[in-house]
Amino acid sequence: MLLLLITPGLVIVAAFFLIPMALVAMRVADGPDGWATYFVILTNGRYFASLVQTLVMSAGVTFCALVLCGICGLFLVRNRFAGRNMITALLTLPLSFPGTVVGFMVIMLAGRQGAIGSMTNALFDEKLVFAYNISGLFIGYLYFSIPRVILAVMASAQKLDPQLEEAARSLGAPTWRVVKDVILPGLMPGLISSGAICFATAMGAFGTAFTLATDIDVLPMVIYTEFTRNANVAVAASLSIALGAMTWAFLASVRYFAGNSGDVAARGGA
Template identity: 25%
Template sequence: MASSANKAAWAMTAPGVIFFAALLGAPMIMTFLLSLHAYDFNAGVLPDWTLANYADVLGDSYFHKIFLRTFGLAALVTVICVLIGAPEAYVLSRLQNPWKSIFLLVVLGPLLISVVVRTLGWALFFGGNGVLTMVAQGLGFSDEPVSLMFTFTGMTIALVHVLVPFMVISVWASLQKIDPQSEDAAWTLGASKLTVLRRITLPQAMPGILSGSIIVFALTASAFATPAIIGGRRMKVVATAAYDEYLSTLNWPLGATIAVLLLVANVVIIVTYNKLVERRFAKVFE
């Protein structure tokens, strides 16, 4: 019986696995193979196999700076999204209908708008003649134009706005699984609200915080549209650097190499973070 059940499970999942492998696996393999080709500015992509592209990226301080900026930005955006999204999800989970539905729609509303449109809105706000300048001059904070375009701060604010709904959704989904009677029992036994939050609510919300932070980190590290518009060429990230190699210099192998290294670094950081956080909070909440 167990063998037939396993066969049925494999048969049911096989179409999805094959479809996933075809759409995601094949392009990734092709990108990796492309990164192993040599390149000549006159002849283009050469059939020769080489690891020179990886040596160029790993040994160049220019790319080191771009990778550090990218993952520093991803870490900062993730921390801010946790600080904003987790309390917001907690408050949202305590609301009653119709307010819960209304505020959930407000939180998820930005996801209905294209990320490019939202980023262009921030560009208008951050520009030298934008709303930020008018507000700063109107309040007397500055007589000169104030601009956050092409700055690390501007990219951080825009990406937090784009990605904080993913954190709220993840944490809110975990909080929905909490049995309210467990909190009521703790209060009945004399526990303070802070103790209930720390010993009961937070441990059960940790899977949502962990999954939300992984989603936000991965999306930030691989983001293209927002850094390209707000950061421009002054604040390049890995995704925009790979784009420039593909379409500006037409060095496809080097662009593929940057993309592969971004994927590998993302996977390593996320897996390491996942294990460290799980171990840490397992000890704290024992």
């Protein structure tokens, strides 16, 4: 009976994950370097630089999203005012947009005919255009990362006990200590889970980068270029495997350390 229940899940995993991954992995051996193509991301300067830029940008997007959403999420949970629901809805609105729409919105904001360029041209007689480089991509990734983080942070903030903060203040703890020792530990589950999803999404996002420019040197765009323009299937396959493996390893590490932290906290509380 149990096998019958899990069979649909096993079929889906095999059809949409295991079999495609196995086929991609096998295509690596078709290249002129054979299985050594797996190491091309470390031996080729362009591919390695693309990997570093992807990692740095994803980490930066994650950090900014956690800081912004940590502050905004806590404020929205702790305060009731007119327009609060509207602000929450606007912060979660990007969930309904695909990456191509987000890229188009960045172009409308910071492209050659964008709002920022028009304002800077009127004020300083010079257009500020940054939609088509890594800065524009950073803004786009941050835009669609905010909803993923804000919802998790607000869910964690609702579980915070205000009496713990009052107790800390009554004992003379300054504001920064209350934030460090009471608020942040309470928000940590939401921050860790949403931060991991944010990082993984930024590592593999493609639609926004494709909409802004095809020469933005992040790993998903390099994979696309190698596959479509250069017909270098083996290298594209090896880069895909490397990107997937690194993202999976990061998520697995986050789950492991988050689980260990939770066990330690539970034992401490007991």
